[in-house]
Amino acid sequence: MQQRSEETQARILGAALKKFSGSGYDAASVDDICAEAGVSKGAFYHHFPSKQAVFLAIFEDWLSSVDRGLELARQPTIPDTLTNMSRMLPVIFTQADGQLPMFLEFWLQASRDETIWKATVAPYQRYLDYFAKLVKQGITEGSFRRVDPQSAAQVIVSFAVGLLLQGLIAPRGTDWQKTAEQSMKILMKGLAK
Amino acid sequence: MQQRSEETQARILGAALKKFSGSGYDAASVDDICAEAGVSKGAFYHHFPSKQAVFLAIFEDWLSSVDRGLELARQPTIPDTLTNMSRMLPVIFTQADGQLPMFLEFWLQASRDETIWKATVAPYQRYLDYFAKLVKQGITEGSFRRVDPQSAAQVIVSFAVGLLLQGLIAPRGTDWQKTAEQSMKILMKGLAK
DNA sequence: ATAAAAATACCGACTGGTCGGTATTTTTTC
């Protein structure tokens, strides 16, 4: 029946997420994932053509959740919006536990694999444009001085990604919430009129 | 004579750098590296206890080169120094070709591997302190307003790391140099008095 | 100065295991 099929598929995705997060894309073997899902290898390859395909499916889901998060952070003014976003940064990227390494790892592979490259870079460009638009709005609403939106967007994204990376190796005690906010304040001041 | 020994060691390091850069840490097999170096596997393990040790050795070298670069960027005033550093950022990180993926990969492994983590965190803290000191100097010399040096340092480092990542995305990138400078200008304005 | 001894550098076949993916068979579902 379709019922069972769908559930199996969901189980595979869930197990893959867990394993990829825990040990990384390479280290998580298909056998591991199948064991975690309580499913045979045959079932795995019945539902997905490859390990990579499973990852891609997870990646799409994650992108959607980030999109949703960003939209949820919208506020009347752009500076408030950005501040709010910086507040969710730790939340977005620490959802569950450490899925980040997994995306980084995969993305790294993407930089060497022509096929996946496109699926990965496109969203990045999308975010760059997204923030450029926000900055432009901030300028027209009078919050920001007349900076180059493209550059400003790049600073914002660079900065977010950088914070993210630091979160990966930083000592456990660091208060990222506060750091993110503090940092965004400095950034904001750099953009303010 | 140790002449031969030293040259072999250098050959291994060179080949490893090339292979790690080209295909990544995992994908580059010890056999590959040996072939590239024109050296036997026995020689490899005679000089290094493990594949990881070779990687660590390369990392240390790279750190030294970054340190040298940073010192070379010093200027009379702190803002000038930082601007100068942003100017060299692309140079530092694009030395040779595409070593970036390799260091990113290293970073990734650091988040999972105790040994590598230790080798990574110490330098990271060092850079954080280094920039905190620079900011503090900038405050006392009257260039910056009274921001929290620790936070400011984190912004700077985040930003540098973020730029690094962008370099990965846009290898044949447009005016990378200009982006770095533009961005640093915004950052500077955020810190300025 | 030279031969023997010791130490160091190097070689490459081999091991034990892992992995992504496939081919085949069995079970479930309608």
Place this chain on the structure above:
DNA sequence: GAAAAAATACCGACCAGTCGGTATTTTTAT
């Protein structure tokens, strides 16, 4: 009973590291 779904057995490639042994260099003894 046929088609979809799932289980099992298996394949070929690969890989980090080992090990017994050889070549080369350095030290020691005469």
